[in-house]
Amino acid sequence: MKLETLIKPLGINISKEVESIEIDGLAFNSAKVEKNFIFVAISGTHKDGHEFIQDAISNGACVVVGEENLSSIGVPYIQVFNSRKALGLLANVFYENPTQHKIMIGITGTNGKTTTSYMLKHILESAGISCSLFGSICTIINGVENISTHTTLDALTLNQLMATSNDRAIIMEVSSHGLAQARVEGLRFDYCIFTNLEHEHLDYHENMESYYLAKQSLFNYLKPSGIAVIKSDSIWGERLCEYVSSLNREVIKVNGTDPTHIISNESLVLNKRHPLRYSINNRMKGKHNIENAALAFSTAVSLNIEPLDIENSFQHFSGVPGRFEMFQHPNGANFIVDYAHTGNAFSHILETANLYNPERIVHVFGFRGNRDVQKRSNMIQISLNNCHTCILTFDDLNGVPTQQMIEELTSLDPMNKCVIIPDRTLAIQYAWDLAQYNDLIVITGKGIENYQQKFELPTLSDLHTLNYLNDSFVHQNQYYL
Ligand SMILES: CC(=O)N[C@H]1[C@@H](OP(=O)(O)OP(=O)(O)OC[C@H]2O[C@@H](n3ccc(=O)[nH]c3=O)[C@H](O)[C@@H]2O)O[C@H](CO)[C@@H](O)[C@@H]1O[C@H](C)C(=O)N[C@@H](C)C(=O)N[C@H](CCC(=O)O)C(=O)O
Numbered sequence: 034m035k036l037e038t039l040i041k042p043l044g045i046n047i048s049k050e051v052e053s054i055e056i057d058g059l060a061f062n063s064a065k066v067e068k069n070f071i072f073v074a075i076s077g078t079h080k081d082g083h084e085f086i087q088d089a090i091s092n093g094a095c096v097v098v099g100e101e102n103l104s105s106i107g108v109p110y111i112q113v114f115n116s117r118k119a120l121g122l123l124a125n126v127f128y129e130n131p132t133q134h135k136i137m138i139g140i141t142g143t144n145g146k147t148t149t150s151y152m153l154k155h156i157l158e159s160a161g162i163s164c165s166l167f168g169s170i171c172t173i174i175n176g177v178e179n180i181s182t183h184t185t186l187d188a189l190t191l192n193q194l195m196a197t198s199n200d201r202a203i204i205m206e207v208s209s210h211g212l213a214q215a216r217v218e219g220l221r222f223d224y225c226i227f228t229n230l231e232h233e234h235l236d237y238h239e240n241m242e243s244y245y246l247a248k249q250s251l252f253n254y255l256k257p258s259g260i261a262v263i264k265s266d267s268i269w270g271e272r273l274c275e276y277v278s279s280l281n282r283e284v285i286k287v288n289g290t291d292p293t294h295i296i297s298n299e300s301l302v303l304n305k306r307h308p309l310r311y312s313i314n315n316r317m318k319g320k321h322n323i324e325n326a327a328l329a330f331s332t333a334v335s336l337n338i339e340p341l342d343i344e345n346s347f348q349h350f351s352g353v354p355g356r357f358e359m360f361q362h363p364n365g366a367n368f369i370v371d372y373a374h375t376g377n378a379f380s381h382i383l384e385t386a387n388l389y390n391p392e393r394i395v396h397v398f399g400f401r402g403n404r405d406v407q408k409r410s411n412m413i414q415i416s417l418n419n420c421h422t423c424i425l426t427f428d429d430l431n432g433v434p435t436q437q438m439i440e441e442l443t444s445l446d447p448m449n450k451c452v453i454i455p456d457r458t459l460a461i462q463y464a465w466d467l468a469q470y471n472d473l474i475v476i477t478g479k480g481i482e483n484y485q486q487k488f489e490l491p492t493l494s495d496l497h498t499l500n501y502l503n504d505s506f507v508h509q510n511q512y513y514l
Pocket residue numbers: 061062063064074075076077078079080081082083085182183184185186187188208209210211214
């Protein structure tokens with residue numbers, strides 16, 4: 034493709050001699066540059082792509098795009114205001130606007146993106162609309178599933194993969210990281226869905242306001258005819274409805290009180306055109322999953338799928354891997370495996386667990402290292418308020434030293450109300466052994482992830498010396514050893 038065609042959406046004038054340069058590919062990592070590629074230099078979180086420009090040129094870059102004011106780098110240089118946005122626009126043109134004839138659906142929010150996306154895919158496919166899916170569990174394109182590396186892939190990979198899709202619709206989860214890093218720049222959505230917003234990822238976004246603004250920015254990518262489907266009964270939801278209206282885009286509100294799209298119990302009443310009450314009962318229990326189902330239902334109705342067909346399709350919905358999955362212990366206790374990793378999600382899952390009237394609820398969970406630390410004590414409190422036994426364990430440490438996490442767990446539990454078992458396998462084993470008929474064991478945080486990053490536990494005598502061993506540790510020494 035000629036450089037002139039490729040850079041049109043950047044709105045930048047280039048000289049006649051360089052217009053006709055043939056571009057064979059794009060890369061934003063110097064190591065991935067090949068002959069006749071454009072290299073897009075991005076100033077990132079850890080490294081600055083501008084420092085790799087000469088590497089990129091050695092690898093074959095014939096044009097470089099970047100933010101810094103550079104000259105004489107050896108190949109034509111195009112300076113832009115925002116390299117990440119430029120990458121999205123370039124990728125979209127290079128892959129010939131791969132989504133222009135597809136039904137594009139983006140889902141954002143702290144919790145419920147994956148669940149809503151699976152529900153919507155199920156409803157649409159039941160109605161004969163094939164869907165590609167991009168999300169935190171996997172990408173599914175033309176029915177072929179691959180494990181995901183990111184919830185929202187980088188703009189280049191997204192466009193590249195979307196160009197291979199023969200499906201009629203694309204349903205994608207759009208993370209706040211993805212939005213802040215302009216990974217969806219260049220895409221346009223027919224539907225944008227907002228689930229909810231709560232304390233999360235503040236290690237990256239710093240405060241709720243900037244976290245909200247990142248989420249809000251998805252709605253800037255709505256087509257002029259695009260529709261926002263918003264869970265509106267929260268301050269963030271209300272604010273988002275106002276914002277989207279100010280963009281002159283249609284808003285469908287889903288909530289418990291508004292005269293349009295009211296959710297109550299396990300049913301949904303649509304707007305005046307559909308005064309009937311539809312059941313949104315499915316195997317994924319809990320108020321939160323009813324909310325997710327209501328968002329998927331409302332979007333599907335807006336796509337002219339018959340409400341009764343949607344209602345029927347829910348009866349065959351097989352659920353979402355690692356989200357509200359129930360298993361039985363041979364002795365009659367039940368296990369729920371879930372991906373809850375925020376306070377609100379804990380409230381939802383544990384309140385739902387209580388609806389089963391179990392003898393006791395035992396909760397196993399930990400905290401991902403290097404992620405939002407402010408939410409942790411609230412999560413423990415919610416767990417203690419709802420459970421008979423809380424077992425604190427490790428999640429992936431992401432480079433946080435083992436002792437630091439042990440210290441964190443013990444300091445978060447000053448009254449020794451929890452059992453602390455750092456090794457997650459042993460923590461689950463402990464819960465398994467504890468379980469009796471009619472108990473409910475809830476294991477949250479890792480969903481279907483069947484791995485645990487490696488870590489080395491300090492020896493028992495180290496723990497004694499460091500004074501980490503409180504009653505709760507001693508209580509489970511047999512497991513720790
Ligand atoms: C903090 C973060 O989000 N980082 C993402 C970001 O990396 P970055 O641009 O900051 O990369 P960097 O390492 O600083 O490098 C800067 C630039 O130098 C370039 N470079 C670097 C080295 C070199 O030799 N040559 C070279 O050209 C790099 O290619 C890059 O363009 O952009 C990369 C490409 O899109 C992402 O892979 C990377 O995700 C990291 C690995 C990550 O873990 N991200 C997580 C936090 C994330 O995005 N999570 C959300 C979901 C969150 C949730 O809901 O749980 C997601 O959407 O997955």
